[in-house]
Amino acid sequence: MWEILEKAAKENGLVAAFAIVGLVVLASGLISRKLTFGRVQGSAIAILIGLALAYVGGKMSGGTKGLADLALFSGVGLMGGNMLRDFAIVATAFEVHPEEARRAGWIGAIALLLGTVLPFIVGVGVAWAFGYRDAVSLTTIGAGAITYIVGPVTGTAIGASSDVMALSIATGVIKAIIVMVTTPVAAKFMRLKTPRSAMVFGGLAGTVSGVTAGLAATDRKLVPYGALVATFHTGIGCLLGPSVLFFAVKAIFGN
Amino acid sequence: MIIYGTALLAVCHLLGIVLGDLLGAALGMKTNVGGVGIAMLLLIVMRLNLHRIGRLSATSEGGVNYWGAIYIPVVVAMAMQQNVVAALRGGPVALIAAVGSVLVCALFVSFINRMEPPHAEPENKSE
Numbered sequence: 001m002w003e004i005l006e007k008a009a010k011e012n013g014l015v016a017a018f019a020i021v022g023l024v025v026l027a028s029g030l031i032s033r034k035l036t037f038g039r040v041q042g043s044a045i046a047i048l049i050g051l052a053l054a055y056v057g058g059k060m061s062g063g064t065k066g067l068a069d070l071a072l073f074s075g076v077g078l079m080g081g082n083m084l085r086d087f088a089i090v091a092t093a094f095e096v097h098p099e100e101a102r103r104a105g106w107i108g109a110i111a112l113l114l115g116t117v118l119p120f121i122v123g124v125g126v127a128w129a130f131g132y133r134d135a136v137s138l139t140t141i142g143a144g145a146i147t148y149i150v151g152p153v154t155g156t157a158i159g160a161s162s163d164v165m166a167l168s169i170a171t172g173v174i175k176a177i178i179v180m181v182t183t184p185v186a187a188k189f190m191r192l193k194t195p196r197s198a199m200v201f202g203g204l205a206g207t208v209s210g211v212t213a214g215l216a217a218t219d220r221k222l223v224p225y226g227a228l229v230a231t232f233h234t235g236i237g238c239l240l241g242p243s244v245l246f247f248a249v250k251a252i253f254g255n
Numbered sequence: 256m257i258i259y260g261t262a263l264l265a266v267c268h269l270l271g272i273v274l275g276d277l278l279g280a281a282l283g284m285k286t287n288v289g290g291v292g293i294a295m296l297l298l299i300v301m302r303l304n305l306h307r308i309g310r311l312s313a314t315s316e317g318g319v320n321y322w323g324a325i326y327i328p329v330v331v332a333m334a335m336q337q338n339v340v341a342a343l344r345g346g347p348v349a350l351i352a353a354v355g356s357v358l359v360c361a362l363f364v365s366f367i368n369r370m371e372p373p374h375a376e377p378e379n380k381s382e
Contacts, residue, residue, distance in 0.1 A: 017332055018328075021328045021331050021332050021335075022328070024331055025327070025328055025331060043327045043330075043331075046327070046328075046331045047330060047331055047334045048334075049331075050331045050332070050333075050334030050335040051334045051335075051337060053335050054334060054335050054336060054337045055340055057335070057336075058340035059340060065336045066335055066336040066337050067335040067336060068335065068336035069336075073335070076332050076335045076336055077336050079328075079329060079332040080329060080330070080331070080332030080333035080334070080335060080336050081333075081336075084329050084332075085326075085329050085330070085333055086268065086272075086290075086291050086294075087264065087265070087268055087322055088322050088323065088325050088326035088329045088330075089291055089295070089326060090264060090267060090268045090271065090291060090294040090295050090298055091264050091298075091319050091320070091321075091322035091323035091325075091326065092295075092323045092326055093294075093295035093296070093298045093299050094264075094298060094299075094302060094316070094319045094320060094323055095323060107367065110367075111363075111364075111367065114360075114363055115360060118356065118359050118360060118363065119356030119359070119360060122352060122355040122356040122359055123352045123355075123356060125355075126348055126351050126352040126355060127348060127352065130347070130348045132348075141348065141352060144349075144352070145352045145353065145355075145356040148330070149330065152333065153291055157290075162337070165337065166337040167348060167349055169333075169334065169337055170349035171348070171349040171352045171353050172353075173334075174349055174350060174353035174354075175353040175356060175357055178353060178354065178357045179357060182357070182361075186361055189361070189365055190361060190364045190365045190368060191364075191365060191368035191369055192364075192368070196368075197364075197368040200364055200367045200368055201364050201368075204360040204361075204363055204364045204367075205357075205360055205361075205364070206360070234295075235291070235292045235295040235296065236292065237292075238291040238292040238295075239291075239292030239293070240292075243278075
């Protein structure tokens with residue numbers, strides 16, 4: 001019986017991956033609602049479970065591709081691989097309304113630029129302090145501090161190693177979780193009251209899941225304004241990360 | 256036809272990657288420069304233009320929206336295949352970089368929002 005199941009999963013890798021990821025997302029939604037009372041968004045929990053499974057898979061197989069190195073879960077490699085990941089990210093651009101974005105005006109654009117450059121500088125600085133010296137690793141970790149999507153997209157483009165990529169994603173995921181949990185607490189300090197303030201927040205905080213979850217827990221009306229700016233974040237990060245920011249790091253730190 | 260939306264997405268994606276590769280080559284790199292970002296901008300422009308001439312049906316849009324909605328699960332699958340075992344050896348880097356960048360950004364949000372002109376409030380009510 002087990003052999004038949006194993007064979008079915010192996011020969012239908014991508015289909016099996018859809019089922020596995022669906023189960024993980026379902027479990028995360030339950031954990032989000034029952035254990036954290038919606039405070040921590042389901043998607044953040046799902047990503048953490050994914051990273052935990054990658055750890056288990058990596059320990060079991062001794063390989064570098066986490067769960068995807070186990071034959072039974074090889075389809076996860078295709079579903080979460082570069083092709084489908086970029087395809088899905090490009091599709092999210094469809095949700096952006098440029099006419100509303102234009103209303104955010106120059107302050108939204110400035111926040112967006114600051115929200116890309118500041119975390120990058122902090123990320124590169126911390127990576128440098130911990131002994132990373134090559135421009136590719138420094139840039140990838142810095143990009144991870146922008147969002148957990150910009151990190152791996154940048155890392156793939158400039159050829160970072162898998163462990164640096166994982167570190168970059170971990171940085172972005174931890175950042176998203178901190179934003180989700182602390183936004184309601186820090187809302188007063190950040191003056192989150194008006195649509196304009198939410199757009200500034202969306203630009204600077206970056207991570208879409210963090211921004212939307214954080215704003216939802218603060219004031220439901222502010223969510224679309226923050227998300228609007230934040231949805232540009234990944235695009236701008238993916239545009240600047242492997243280009244301008246990488247060149248800047250290369251110019252400052254050499255190879 | 257739902258495939259029109261997905262095909263539009265695919266064409267924008269491929270064009271973005273090609274343009275990103277060309278940009279990379281023009282800048283003297285062997286890598287793709289901003290291909291995903293360019294693809295996103297292309298899709299936004301295509302959507303606006305198709306909407307204006309009324310050639311984008313709700314069904315076609317569904318062919319893009321599905322993939323936009325599937326992006327969190329794809330990111331979960333991506334997380335599942337990362338080299339976490341190796342990442343944990345560098346532990347504090349991720350934590351300190353994340354906490355540091357959130358703190359710096361929160362300070363700037365607070366600073367910029369404190370400069371917001373007070374007359375912004377009545378504007379909101381009229382909306």
